[in-house]
Amino acid sequence: MCGIVGCIGQQNLIPFLLESLEKLEYRGYDSAGIAVHNGDNIEIYKAQGKLENLKNLLNDTFKNDKNLKSGIGHIRWATHGAPNQINAHPHSSFEEKVSIVHNGIIENYKELKKELTEKGFEFKSQTDTEVIAHLLEDCIKDENNYSNAIRTALKKLDGAYALGIIFKDNPEILYAARKCAPLILGVGEDSNFIASDVPALLDYTKRVIYLEDNQIAVIKGSSYQIMDIDGNILDKKPEILPWEPVTISKMGYKHFMLKEIHEQPDVIRQTLFDKLHTVSDPLVLKEVKLTKETLEQLDRIQIIACGTSLHAALVGKYLIEEFTGIPVDVEASSEYIYKRTVISKNSITIGVSQSGETADTLTAIRQAKDNGSHVLVITNRPDSTMARQADSMIPVNAGFEVSVAATKSYSAQLMAFYLLAIYLAEVKNTLSEEYIEDLKKELIQLPQKIEMILSNKDKIQDCAVKFHNTKNFIYIARGINYPVALEGALKLKEISYINATGYPAGELKHGPIAMLDETIPVLAILVPGKVYEKVLSNSEESKARNANMIAVTSEDNEHLEAVFDYIITIPRTNEVFSPILTTIPLQLLAYYIAEFLGKDIDQPRNLAKSVTVE
Ligand code: AGP
Numbered sequence: 001m002c003g004i005v006g007c008i009g010q011q012n013l014i015p016f017l018l019e020s021l022e023k024l025e026y027r028g029y030d031s032a033g034i035a036v037h038n039g040d041n042i043e044i045y046k047a048q049g050k051l052e053n054l055k056n057l058l059n060d061t062f063k064n065d066k067n068l069k070s071g072i073g074h075i076r077w078a079t080h081g082a083p084n085q086i087n088a089h090p091h092s093s094f095e096e097k098v099s100i101v102h103n104g105i106i107e108n109y110k111e112l113k114k115e116l117t118e119k120g121f122e123f124k125s126q127t128d129t130e131v132i133a134h135l136l137e138d139c140i141k142d143e144n145n146y147s148n149a150i151r152t153a154l155k156k157l158d159g160a161y162a163l164g165i166i167f168k169d170n171p172e173i174l175y176a177a178r179k180c181a182p183l184i185l186g187v188g189e190d191s192n193f194i195a196s197d198v199p200a201l202l203d204y205t206k207r208v209i210y211l212e213d214n215q216i217a218v219i220k221g222s223s224y225q226i227m228d229i230d231g232n233i234l235d236k237k238p239e240i241l242p243w244e245p246v247t248i249s250k251m252g253y254k255h256f257m258l259k260e261i262h263e264q265p266d267v268i269r270q271t272l273f274d275k276l277h278t279v280s281d282p283l284v285l286k287e288v289k290l291t292k293e294t295l296e297q298l299d300r301i302q303i304i305a306c307g308t309s310l311h312a313a314l315v316g317k318y319l320i321e322e323f324t325g326i327p328v329d330v331e332a333s334s335e336y337i338y339k340r341t342v343i344s345k346n347s348i349t350i351g352v353s354q355s356g357e358t359a360d361t362l363t364a365i366r367q368a369k370d371n372g373s374h375v376l377v378i379t380n381r382p383d384s385t386m387a388r389q390a391d392s393m394i395p396v397n398a399g400f401e402v403s404v405a406a407t408k409s410y411s412a413q414l415m416a417f418y419l420l421a422i423y424l425a426e427v428k429n430t431l432s433e434e435y436i437e438d439l440k441k442e443l444i445q446l447p448q449k450i451e452m453i454l455s456n457k458d459k460i461q462d463c464a465v466k467f468h469n470t471k472n473f474i475y476i477a478r479g480i481n482y483p484v485a486l487e488g489a490l491k492l493k494e495i496s497y498i499n500a501t502g503y504p505a506g507e508l509k510h511g512p513i514a515m516l517d518e519t520i521p522v523l524a525i526l527v528p529g530k531v532y533e534k535v536l537s538n539s540e541e542s543k544a545r546n547a548n549m550i551a552v553t554s555e556d557n558e559h560l561e562a563v564f565d566y567i568i569t570i571p572r573t574n575e576v577f578s579p580i581l582t583t584i585p586l587q588l589l590a591y592y593i594a595e596f597l598g599k600d601i602d603q604p605r606n607l608a609k610s611v612t613v614e
Contacts, residue, residue, distance in 0.1 A: 001028050001610065001611055001612050001613055002027055002028050002075060002077050002089075002102070002104075002612075003024025003074070003075040003103065003195075003197065003200070004089075004101040004103050004162055004164050004183070004195070004196050005020040005074075005194065005195045005196070006070070006071065006072040006174050006194040006195075007071055007174070007192070008070040008071075008172075008174040008192055008219055009070075009191035009222060011066045012064075012066075013068040013070070014064070014068070016204065017071050018055055020073065020195055020200035020201065020203075020204075021051055021054075021074075021075050021200070022051055023197070023200040024075050024195070024197060024200050026608070026609035026610065027103075027608055027610050028076050028608045029050050029076075029603050029608075030048075030077055031048045031049065031087070031088035031089075032053070032054040032073070032076065033047070034072065035073075035166060036069075036071035037070045037071065037166050037168075037171045038067065039067065039171055042096065042168050045057055046089070046090070047088070048084050050603075069171040070166050070171065070172075070174045072101045072165070072174070074090060074102075074164075076088055076089060079105055079128070080105070080109070080128045081126030086124060086125050086126075087126055089127075092133055093134050093136060093137035094122055094137060095137060096168060097169065098133050098136045098168070099133065099165070099166050100132055100164065100166075102129040102161055102162070102163050103162040103196055103612065104180065104612070105160055105614075106129070106131060106159040106161065107159035109159075112131040112156065112157075113131050116138065119138065121134040121137075132153065132157065135153045136150065138153075139152045140167070146167055147175070147231070150165065151229055151230070154177055154214075154229060159180075160179060160612070160613070161179050161181055162181035162196060163176060163177045163178070164194055165177070172221075173219065174194070175218060176194045176216070176217040177211075178214075178215055180213060181612055182196050183195075184196070184197070184208050184209065184211065185226070185238075186204060186205045187205060187208065187209065187238045188205045188207075192222075192224055193205065194217070197610075198383060199400065202241065202243060202245040206240055206243075207238035207239070210383075215227070215229075215234065216229065256403040256602045257405055257407060257591055257602055258591055260401055260402070260407045261584070261587050261591065264407065264454075265447035265448070265450045265454070266447070267411060268412070268415055268450070268580070270398075271397050271398075271415040271416070272415070276440060276444070279440040279441055283426060285419060287393040288423070289391055289392045290348065294346075296428065297346040298346055298347070299326060299327075299344075299347070300326065300327055300347035301326055301328045301347060302331065302349050302373075303316060303331070304331055304333045304352070304364040305330075305351065305352035305353060306333050306353070306360055306611070307406070307611075308406040308409075308487060308490060309358075309378075310330070310332055310333075311483045311486050312352055312410055313350070313417075315483045316414075317329075317330045318479065318576075319421035319480070320417070320420070320421045323422060323425040324428055326424065332360075333351075333361040333363070333364040334360040336364040336367070337364050337367060341367045341370075341371045343368060343371045347373060348373060348376055349374070350376045350377070351364065351377045351378070351386055352378045352413055353377070353378075354381070354396075354398075354406055354409040356380070356384020357381070357386065357610050358386075359611065359612050359613055360611070360614055361386065362385060362386055362389075363614060365386060365390065375390045375391050375392070376390060376391065376393065376394065377392070378416045378420075379395065379396065380395070380396045380398045380399075380401065380409045380412065380413075382395045394419070396409065396413055396415070397412060401609075404494070404608065405495050405590070405601075405602075405604065407491075410487065410583065414579055414580055415443075415580070418577070422436060438574075442577055443577070446577060449581055452571050453571070453581060453585060454584065457592075459567070459568045459569075460568055460588045461592050463566050464592030464595075465596065466566075467521050467548070467593065468593045470498060471498065471519070472500070472501075472515070473520070473521055473523065474489075474502075474508075474515075474522045474547075475489045475501070475522075475523045475524075476502070476503050476504070476508060476523070476524050476525070476535065477525035478504055478505045478506060478531035478534055478538075479529070479530055480579055481527065481531075481578060481582055482502070482504050482505075484586065485523075487583060487586065488500075488523065488525075488589070489501050489502040490502075491587055491591075492586075494590075495594040496590060496593045498593065505531075505534065505535045505538035508541065509541060516542055516545035517545065517547070518546040518547070520548070521547065521548040522542045522547040522550070523586075524536075524539045524542075524549065524550070525551075525552045525578075526539070526555070527555075527570075527572075527573075527578040528554065529575030529578070539551070539564070540563055543563050549564040549565050550564060550565065550568065551563075551566070551568065552568045552570065552582050552585050552586065553569060553570070554572040554578070554581075570582060
């Protein structure tokens, strides 16, 4: 969460800070701020709310000032202290000698605050970050140079940080430091940059250095030096990014979420492109670096993820167990990291993360790796910290996802699990060749089937009109579609703020059915296969309690019409592939309900796209 940027030597300093912050808005949007060095002093501008408010605060003369020396910027997702102007970054030290922007959490800030207060430092904000500014000022008094002062201060911090630092009396240098939060140094011609993520820099340079934990960058306009926390100078060369600048455009759609929902057929084609060549050839997963021997002996898999990625992982569990018989455990990363790490002998660990930066998942895969497990990461960001730390990877190629609510990256993650499960079945010989060919044929048809759903949204919109004022929503399914029910409920909660819960359909009668009456819609996912009849009878039980019934199904028959008030039909497919299709109406339903309610769909309150705090 939070995004930081910084720059030195750039004539168009303010445009850089504002444009690059805009590229990081997905990381938080509670407040925004910049600090610029004008050669004599540090000027600070902050605004509560979205970046737009900060932009409106700055006049054109200032925005075009070519004489500014250096600057830092921040976009906030509040952790400590309300999202107001005082708590917005940058934060300055007591005598205003230091200004900083920070992403991360300082765990021992209360102790440090007490020590600094006793020394006479006065605090203005409720943030953990402010202690770093005062601490730096305190350390400069005792040290003969700025990087020594930074190293001394950093050694006193527990927790996570990506920092951009400027000093009033040292206008020619911008400092940066990282521990457990992403930070990149961008190397330009006569200017250098820092940012939390690559898209912020692509318009300015493609030469970047990914800073690692406990590294400090001392950055001038035309040179830089990287050192470790003990002051040893490190030889780090920039790498050239293969990407073009990211154009953030809604392409005519009202929201990024709607655009991203509509991109899913192409995302799936793209995922299959270099991995599934013909139905009779084995799948190619070239970034999976498991030896034949490891694969043959593989007898257990654990998957760790959060949020939507966790729901993709639950579908993955079902698939791998179904196709290979290998037992799979799935756990929320935030739970995994506070238990004993148990790695069985012939097992691997899979981390799933769109961003590849989610703190809980990052810590979890580090723990698994430290305990000897091979770590395979399924991610949309092959340049992320997670991808860099993993032994193997399945890149999901969903493209840049702007909307905070994950849609196309989820479908791409599901595809990664289909490919992995079939790949394992091929290597371990657990399915017949004919069945594998049938599966591959069905996979290829999925994009077209999604297009059919996307071209017929009337029923979904009708449901949204009818239920947008509902206070509680229930989603039920069984088997491989149970995680889809969880995901549908999460999507609705995230963007409409309506209370929605996903249940295994068979669990309703063990408690939740008590809530049902005519005010509660129950959305059931039922496709032909192992559990169709069971979900149907659980739906009948709900209908008998006067619930409003909605079906997402590939069937259309009189029996369904008797039970359901609304029937949303999807094309037929093998039950194992149905999550790819059943997900789409649920994403659209959440979208249209939130739209009717006039919610901020792409940037829902209290959320951020990349959750880099535990
Ligand atoms: C999805 O709509 C959410 N924004 C959220 O649950 C997200 O999936 C979760 O934070 C995990 O993120 P990751 O995939 O980047 O690790």
